[in-house]
Amino acid sequence: MSTTASPTPPESEGQPEGGAAGPGARPGRLIQNEATTEIPVHLLFRDDPDPVRVPLGPAVVARRQGAGEQPRPHRPAPVRRRPLPQVDPELAEHAARVLPGAAGVLAGACGLTGCLGVTWWAGLLPPLVAEALRLPAYAGAGLGPAQWAAYAGAGALCVAGFGGLARGRAGRAWVLGLFGRYRGTVRRTGLLWINPLVLRRRVDVRLRHWRSEAMPAADPDGMALRVVVLVVWRVRDTARALLGVADHESYLRDCVEAALARVPVEPAGGTRGGVAAAGNALTRLVAQEAAPVGVEVFSVQPVRVEYAPEVAAAMHRRRIAALDARQRASMLGSVVDSVEDTVTRLTMRGLVELDDYERKVLVRDLTVAFCSGRGEPV
Incomplete structure (x- = not known):
């Protein structure tokens, strides 16, 4: 006995439009036309927490523009202000190395004493000076290489000691430089000794x-x-x-x-x-x-x-007109409030009975009276 297989019905028969074929299946119906790309319907109603972005083709954009919808304007990137040029990071103030002024005075005094001693050694010291200094008489052999070397050393010590003395004052500072290089800043006060070879530049640091x-x-x-x-x-x-x-x-x-x-x-x-x-x-x-x-x-x-002189006269007239307008507005506001209060009191207390015409006449007369009393034209 042979059986004939019945033809398989299409998927769309027996199913509602947009319905699912089974409990866990997704619909196959698509939204499509001749001008848009295909977007599955189930993507529009997802329960997943992660959103799905559906890219639209150029045809969709063209259809939107043809329907009158304008594309989203692109905001221009904010103009960033260029940062200020930075100074050399090595140029940062730091304290310079200095000595108290007593060290310079001591070094200068030692150098001066050495010069006198070398002069006495060479026999060139005048007798009166020797007697004043209570030095014994000595007949030196004159200036030789040793004496000249001693003179140079003592003289250099004297010049360095007295030449490096400086006075630091409150509110002033010394900026020191040596051979074009920054060597530090001196903000100390009083008598100081600074290397005489450095270049000093005074700066006012007061307010x-x-x-x-x-x-x-x-x-x-x-x-x-x-x-x-x-x-x-x-x-x-x-x-x-x-x-x-x-x-x-x-x-x-x-x-x-x-x-x-x-x-x-x-x-x-x-x-x-x-x-x-x-x-x-x-x-x-x-x-x-x-x-x-x-x-x-x-x-x-x-x-x-x-x-500025070219606009001063015009702006003066403008400010005078604005001031006059504010004054008039203030005066008119006070007059209106006074008239309203007067009419309200007369009506509520039963002193007068007014119809619309009489009320308008009373308001006009009171307004004229109040404005005249304030010295302002109506």
């Missing part, structure tokens, strides 16, 4: 202030200003201040001028922080730029802010 001349600036609206600033600063690193830049004072002036070109300064009485906010911003900016050269800035505060 200093500088009042600038009128510098160009701008307010938040871009109007030209003339600003005078007061800068409080001091030299913190003497090596970088003297050797890291040609002139640290000129460098500080240039930093202040550059900061004024970038920070808007609002005249007094403004609504955006005024001079105090501009002073804080200037202080931060100038301190950051002056730190690499060993200059410490404590404060940069505008002390006089005025408009």
Whole structure:
């Protein structure tokens, strides 16, 4: 007996659209058309914690643009400010090796004594000097090689002892250099002995202030200003201040001028922080730029802010008009409040009964009366 196999039905028969073929199987239905790529439906409803990113083809992007949808704009990369140039890291202040001044005085006195002794040895010391020094009479053999060598040694000791003496004062420092190399900084006070072969450069390390001349600036609206600033600063690193830049004072002036070109300064009485906010911003900016050269800035505060001559007259008229407008608005507000309070009290206490027309007439008359009493035209 032969059996005939029935034809196998297609997978789509007997299954709902988008349904699963079995309890653990995923649907095979796909979303597709002639202009998009194929995206499996089960990828749109995943329960897995890890998201799956489905790349779209160029056709999808073209279809979106054709439908009016604009592509996501690309944000430009933020412009990073170039860092300030750093001074040679070896140029960092450190204490120089010095001796107390007593050592130099002692060495000079020893050298001077040696010179007198060699003169007596050579027989060249005058009798009066010998008697004053209570030296015995001695007839020397004159100047020979030994005497000349002794003279050279004693003279060098005397010159080195007295020539290396220096006086250190409070608020001042010595920057030492030998053959073009930085050898240290001396901040000690009193009598000191410093190697006479080194080059000494004096630096003022006290707290200093500088009042600038009128510098160009701008307010938040871009109007030209003339600003005078007061800068409080001091030299913190003497090596970088003297050797890291040609002139640290000129460098500080240039930093202040550059900061004024970038920070808007609002005249007094403004609504955006005024001079105090501009002073804080200037202080931060100038301190950051002056730190690499060993200059410490404590404060940069505008002390006089005025408009440039070419716009001073126009800005003066503008400020007068704004002040007058504020005054009129304040006066009108007070008049309206007074009229409202008067009408409300008269009505609530039953003193008058007013319809709409009479109320309007009363409000007008009270407004005219109050404005006339304040000396302002209606």
